[in-house]
Structure formats: structure tokens, C-alpha cells
Amino acid sequence: MASFSEKFEYKIEVNEDLSIGVRRADIVLKDDVEVGRSYHRSVFQPGDDVSGEVQEVQDVAAAVWPS
Secondary structure (H helix, E strand, C coil), X not given: CCCEEEEEEEEEEECCCCCEEEEEEEEEEECCXXXXXXXXXXXXXXXXXXXXXXXXXXXXXXXXXXX
């Protein structure tokens, strides 16, 4: 029987206006072989609530956005 799993990869970039762009790749694996991939993009502005995002996004926001 085939085993399916899912993993996520993130690309995080900081733009000149200090907005943070995040591209999430949702990767579907069947028996550890990639069978599908979809992308989702989000942009956060200084002051946006990123508490629901992955820790890496929260860390970048804390480092580049003024308190």
C-alpha cells in the first residue's frame, strides 16, 4: 500500500520597504518520491501580526521591523 506524506519548504525575502515575502511550497510525497507541488505566496508589512506563521518568518520580522 502506498504511503503519502506532505512537507513544506519556505523561501523568505525582505524587500526594500521592509515587507517580508514568503513563498511556501506544499510538497506531496508518495513512498518518499515527490508526486505533486503547489505554491502559496504571502506578503507581510511592518506591524502585521505574524504570530501564526512559521518560526523563521517570526524571527525575520523581529530582526528587521522596528519595535
